[in-house]
Amino acid sequence: MRKLGFGLMRLPVIGEDKGNIDKEKVCRMVDLFIERGFQYFDTAWFYHEKCSELAAGECLSARYPRSAFYLADKMPLDLLESGDKPEDYFAKQLEKCRVEYFDYYLIHALKGAKLEKAEEFGLFEFLKAKKAEGKARNIGFSFHDSAEVLDDILTNHPEVDFVQLQINYLDWDSGSVQSEKVYKTARKHGKDIIIMEPVKGGTLASLPEKAEVLLKSASPSMTPAEWAIRFAAGLEGVIMVLSGMSTLEQVDENTSFMRDFHPLSDSETEMLFKAAEIIKDDARIGCTACRYCTDGCPASIPIPEYFALYNSDLGKYGIGRRSMDPASYAALSEGRGKASSCIECGQCEAICPQGLPIRELLKKVSSRFEE
Ligand code: SF4
Ligand code: SF4
Numbered sequence: 001m002r003k004l005g006f007g008l009m010r011l012p013v014i015g016e017d018k019g020n021i022d023k024e025k026v027c028r029m030v031d032l033f034i035e036r037g038f039q040y041f042d043t044a045w046f047y048h049e050k051c052s053e054l055a056a057g058e059c060l061s062a063r064y065p066r067s068a069f070y071l072a073d074k075m076p077l078d079l080l081e082s083g084d085k086p087e088d089y090f091a092k093q094l095e096k097c098r099v100e101y102f103d104y105y106l107i108h109a110l111k112g113a114k115l116e117k118a119e120e121f122g123l124f125e126f127l128k129a130k131k132a133e134g135k136a137r138n139i140g141f142s143f144h145d146s147a148e149v150l151d152d153i154l155t156n157h158p159e160v161d162f163v164q165l166q167i168n169y170l171d172w173d174s175g176s177v178q179s180e181k182v183y184k185t186a187r188k189h190g191k192d193i194i195i196m197e198p199v200k201g202g203t204l205a206s207l208p209e210k211a212e213v214l215l216k217s218a219s220p221s222m223t224p225a226e227w228a229i230r231f232a233a234g235l236e237g238v239i240m241v242l243s244g245m246s247t248l249e250q251v252d253e254n255t256s257f258m259r260d261f262h263p264l265s266d267s268e269t270e271m272l273f274k275a276a277e278i279i280k281d282d283a284r285i286g287c288t289a290c291r292y293c294t295d296g297c298p299a300s301i302p303i304p305e306y307f308a309l310y311n312s313d314l315g316k317y318g319i320g321r322r323s324m325d326p327a328s329y330a331a332l333s334e335g336r337g338k339a340s341s342c343i344e345c346g347q348c349e350a351i352c353p354q355g356l357p358i359r360e361l362l363k364k365v366s367s368r369f370e371e
Contacts, residue, residue, distance in 0.1 A: 074105070141160065167213070198233075214278065231269065287308070296351065303338040322371065
């Protein structure tokens with residue numbers, strides 16, 4: 001099986017409604033994907049306001065023989081409420097996807113805090129039973145927590161065949177996503193690995209100029225997305241790398257380089273980690289805490305303190321996500337102006353010796369800590 005999977009979660013839509021999937025376009029994307037020799041599709045109950053599974057049914061299962069593709073779906077753990085039966089969801093999913101069985105079936109988004117709920121609903125036993133019936137050929141879970149929690153789950157549930165992990169080169173050593181640590185934990189337990197978000201939700205498809213120049217110097221023809229996907233797919237034990245494709249061009253690009261996949265060489269991997277350092281540095285705000293900007297601010301915003309917190313939060317929890325520690329920001333903003341209270345008068349920017357676009361940067365602070 002070729003190692004690129006088609007994630008059905010960022011499909012083209014008509015208008016603004018996420019549930020109004022443009023099936024005509026999706027059919028063309030599916031056709032090109034299959035024509036190029038790829039077979040793996042990944043859907044879930046929640047994707048596209050519960051319409052992704054229907055699109056899988058209409059654009060894939062209804063148009064291709066069952067042997068032409070592998071389909072993965074997931075039990076919506078978050079939705080389960082007292083009295084709910086996992087069986088009812090599973091039956092509905094088969095119906096929506098127009099299939100008799102799933103090739104891969106997962107507990108969706110398992111983490112330590114939800115483990116008790118998964119056990120309460122007997123989801124691991126449920127998965128095992130579905131596998132025995134031939135309705136779920138491979139069983140596993142997608143995972144969002146620490147390596148330690150993963151180790152506990154895999155120790156207690158050796159019956160799973162695979163785990164689906166967030167792995168990308170930028171989060172390889174991140175304190176929150178822990179790509180390297182969770183990868184090594186899954187390997188220690190001998191599990192197959194499916195990778196989600198190898199391009200970090202698109203963040204790694206467009207890089208700061210310095211990082212892009214560095215990667216181009218190593219390989220002029222490789223795109224940033226290709227670097228990211230090839231890194232992920234080259235890791236030992238990885239059986240599939242998912243990409244949530246939105247356009248025919250993306251299907252074309254990704255299938256072009258994954259058709260004759262070869263992993264990154266050692267020197268290419270080294271180069272990629274150098275690029276990761278540049279990306280991390282670039283995302284940090286270069287405030288020197290001189291405080292020239294603070295006295296004149298009519299909104300009493302503690303600008304340098306917010307920037308320092310932002311930088312340290314990036315270091316701890318990674319780029320491109322909301323803070324997992326909003327309490328620090330709440331404490332810092334107590335009795336002072338929040339980042340979102342900036343009235344954009346521009347006084348601070350006129351005085352900042354570093355020439356920082358403070359108004360724009362405060363918006364980043366606000367979306368990281370306030371939303
Ligand atoms: S632009 Fe915003 S942060 Fe800068 S001085 Fe004006 S209110 Fe304060
Ligand atoms: S003036 Fe610029 S460098 Fe100085 S504290 Fe304010 S934002 Fe930071």
